Amino acid sequence: MGTPSKLNRSLGLSFVIAVVIGNIIGSGVYKKVAPMASELHSAGWVLIAWALGGLITLLGALSNAEVAGLLASTGGEYAYYKKIYNRFFAFIYGWSLFTVIQTAGISSLAYVFAQSLNSIVPLPELFPSLSTFTIGGVFYPFADFSVKLTAIILILLLTWVNTKGVKTGAGMSSIILLLVFIGIFTIVAFGLGSKGAAVSNTVNLSTVNNTPVTISALFTAMLSAFWAYQGWAAIGFIGGEIKDARRNIPKGIAIGVFVVIAIYLLVNVTYLSVLSIPALEQVHQAGNKIAAIEAVRSFWGGNGALFMSVLILVTTLGCTHATILASARPYFAMAREGMFFKKAAKLNKAQTPVNSLIFQGIWACLLVLSGTFDQLTDMVIFAVFIYYGATTLGVFILRRKMPDAPRPYKVWGYPVVPAFMILFCAGLFINTIMTRPREAGIGLVLMSTGLPMYWWLTRKNKLEEKQPEDELKQKVDA
Numbered sequence: 001m002g003t004p005s006k007l008n009r010s011l012g013l014s015f016v017i018a019v020v021i022g023n024i025i026g027s028g029v030y031k032k033v034a035p036m037a038s039e040l041h042s043a044g045w046v047l048i049a050w051a052l053g054g055l056i057t058l059l060g061a062l063s064n065a066e067v068a069g070l071l072a073s074t075g076g077e078y079a080y081y082k083k084i085y086n087r088f089f090a091f092i093y094g095w096s097l098f099t100v101i102q103t104a105g106i107s108s109l110a111y112v113f114a115q116s117l118n119s120i121v122p123l124p125e126l127f128p129s130l131s132t133f134t135i136g137g138v139f140y141p142f143a144d145f146s147v148k149l150t151a152i153i154l155i156l157l158l159t160w161v162n163t164k165g166v167k168t169g170a171g172m173s174s175i176i177l178l179l180v181f182i183g184i185f186t187i188v189a190f191g192l193g194s195k196g197a198a199v200s201n202t203v204n205l206s207t208v209n210n211t212p213v214t215i216s217a218l219f220t221a222m223l224s225a226f227w228a229y230q231g232w233a234a235i236g237f238i239g240g241e242i243k244d245a246r247r248n249i250p251k252g253i254a255i256g257v258f259v260v261i262a263i264y265l266l267v268n269v270t271y272l273s274v275l276s277i278p279a280l281e282q283v284h285q286a287g288n289k290i291a292a293i294e295a296v297r298s299f300w301g302g303n304g305a306l307f308m309s310v311l312i313l314v315t316t317l318g319c320t321h322a323t324i325l326a327s328a329r330p331y332f333a334m335a336r337e338g339m340f341f342k343k344a345a346k347l348n349k350a351q352t353p354v355n356s357l358i359f360q361g362i363w364a365c366l367l368v369l370s371g372t373f374d375q376l377t378d379m380v381i382f383a384v385f386i387y388y389g390a391t392t393l394g395v396f397i398l399r400r401k402m403p404d405a406p407r408p409y410k411v412w413g414y415p416v417v418p419a420f421m422i423l424f425c426a427g428l429f430i431n432t433i434m435t436r437p438r439e440a441g442i443g444l445v446l447m448s449t450g451l452p453m454y455w456w457l458t459r460k461n462k463l464e465e466k467q468p469e470d471e472l473k474q475k476v477d478a
Contacts, residue, residue: 013248019322020232020256022177026319027112027373028228029184029264030292030312033271035374037280039221043272044205045213046221050268053225054261056424061232061257062411063392063418065250069408070398076233077391078330084394084401087339088454093387094334095450100383100443102327103360105230106155106320107367108376112290113316114150115373119293119309123150141369152365158321159361162328163354176318183311184267187296191270194299202272219431226428227377228264230384231323232257233391250409271295328356338461339454378439382432383447389425392418 036046071080078097081090097103117123123146130142141148191197207213232253242248271280275295283289290312296304332353335344344356367376395411395418411418433440 012243013252016242016248016252017256017259018177019326020252021259022318022322023231023326024229024256024260024319025177025180025263025315026109026228026231026323027312027316028224028230028377029267030308030315031112031290031373032224032228033268034280034284034289034291036221036224037277038284039217039224040213041207041209041211041277041281042205042213043202043277045207045218046272046277047202047265047268049218049221050225050264051261052218053222053229054257054264056222056421057226057229057232058257058261059417059421060388060392061253063395063421064233064388065253065409066407066411067391067394067398068253069247069250070402070405076330077387078333080391080394084397085390089390091334091339091454091457092447092450093390094330094340095453096383096387096447097327097330098340098360098363099446099449101380101387102323102330103364104367104376104380106323106327106360106364107151107370108227108373108380109316109320109323110151110154110364111147111368111373111376113154113313113320114147115290116309116312116316117150118147119290120306120313123147139370148368151368154317154320155324155361155364155368158317158324159357161321162325162357163348163352164350176314176321180311180315180318183307183314184263187292187308187311188266188270191274191295191299194274196299197270197273199269199273201276202269208277216431216435219428220435222428223378223381223432223436226381226385229257229260230381231319232260233388247408267292274298324357324360328353328360331356331359338464339457375439375442378432378436379443382429382436382440383443385425385428389422389429392421392425 033046036049037043040046040049067080067084068076071083078090078094081093114123126145126149127142131140131145133142134140192199271291275283275291275298279294280291283291283294290308292312293305293308296308300307331340331344332347334340335342335356341355341359344353344359346353346355348354370376396415398405399414
C-alpha cells in the first residue's frame with residue numbers, strides 16, 4: 001500500500017469535547033491567579049476577571065462555532081479565512097500559528113510541566129555560569145536551563161507519540177483528562193471543607209492597598225485569565241478527522257467551554273478562600289512558585305504540595321499533548337497548497353502529518369529557550385485575540401456572502417454578541433500594546449516575518465507552475 005494522501009474521519013462528539021477541554025485546561029488554572037491578584041489586589045475582582053474572561057471566551061467560541069459549522073475543514077481558521085477574506089490573510093494567520101500562537105503555547109505548557117517536575121524531583125543545575133548570558137537584554141536562554149531542557153525533551157517525546165496516529169493521541173488525552181478531573185475536584189472538596197477556608201473573602205471587592213481597580217488593570221489581569229481559557233479553537237484544526245464535523249464541532253466547542261468555565265470558577269474560589277491576596281502577591285513576586293501548590297500546602301501541608309505538583313505534572317502533560325496533536329494540522333493544510341514548507345504536506349503510514357509535527361516541535365523547542373512563562377503566554381494572547389476578532393467579523397461577512405447556506409448552528413444574540421466580541425478584541429489589542437509593549441512587540445515581529453515568506457512562497461509556486469509550460473513549449477518548438 002502507498003502513503004495515504006487524506007486524513008481519516010474517525011472521531012466523534014465525545015472526542016471533540018475531550019480535545020476542547022484538554023486543550024484548555026493546562027497551566028493557567030494553577031498559576032494565573034497569582035499575577036491576577038498582583039494586578040487587581042482584590043479577591044472579588046479576581047473572580048470577576050475569571051468570570052468575564054470565561055464569558056468573553058464563550059462569546060468568541062459561540063461566534064467561532066457558527067463559522068466552524070458552516071466551513072468545517074482541516075486547518076481551522078486557515079481554511080475559514082480563505083473563504084471569508086483571502087489567501088494572503090489566511091497565510092498570515094497560519095504563519096502566526098507557527099511562529100507565535102500554537103508553538104509558544106506548547107512551549108509555555110512544557111515549561112510549567114518541567115517546573116512541576118523540578119518541585120518534585122529537583123533537577124541538577126546546568127551551565128550556572130551562563131545563566132546571566134543575554135541576547136539583547138531580552139532573552140536569557142541559559143537561565144533555569146535544566147527546566148528548559150526538560151521542557152524541550154517533553155516536546156520532542158510528545159511529538160514522537162503523535163506521529164504514531166491520532167487514535168493513539170486521542171486515547172492518551174482521555175485518560176489524562178479523567179485524572180485531571182479527579183484531582184481538581186479533590187482539591188475543591190477538601191479545600192472548601194478545610195478549617196481555614198473563608199469563602200466569604202471571595203466576594204470582597206475592596207483592594208488591600210485601597211486603590212481603585214482601573215479598566216486597564218482589569219484588561220491586563222484578563223490576559224492571564226485568557227491564557228487559562230486559551231485552546232478551544234484548536235479543535236477546528238482537525239476538522240478533517242471528525243465525523244459529521246459541521247454539527248459535532250460547534251456542539252463540542254459549546255459544551256467544552258461551559259464545562260471549563262464552571263471548573264475554573266470553582267477552583268479559584270478554593271484558592272482565594274485558603275490564601276489571602278497578600279500571600280498570592282508574594283507567590284507572584286517569588287517567580288518560581290505556583291499558586292495552586294501553595295494553596296494546597298496551606299491545608300494539606302507538604303504531602304498536599306506533592307499531590308498538587310503531581311496533578312500539575314499530569315495536567316500540563318495532557319494539555320501539551322493535546323496542543324501538539326491539533327496544532328500541526330494547519331501547517332499540513334497550508335503545505336498541500338504550496339503555502340508552507342512542502343515537506344510538511346507528507347502523511348506517514350499512520351495518516352499523521354509527520355513532518356508538520358517535526359517542524360512544529362523544533363520551533364517550539366527554540367521558543368522554550370527564548371523567554372519566561374508569563375512572557376510567552378502574554379505574547380500568545382496578544383496574537384490570538386487579533387484572529388478571534390477576525391473570525392467573529394467573519395460571522396457578519398459570511399451572512400452577507402452566503403445568506404442561504406445551511407448553518408447547523410447560528411450564534412446566539414446576533415448581531416449584538418459578535419459585535420461586542422469584535423470591540424473587546426480591539427480593546428484588548430490596544431491595552432496590551434500599552435501595558436505589555438515588549439510581549440506585543442515580539443509577537444508583532446514574529447507575525448510580520450510572514451510577509452517575506454508569503455512573497456517567497458507565491459513566487460516559488462508561480463515558477464513551479466511555469467516550468468512545465470516552458471518544458472512543453474520547448475518540446476513543441478523542437
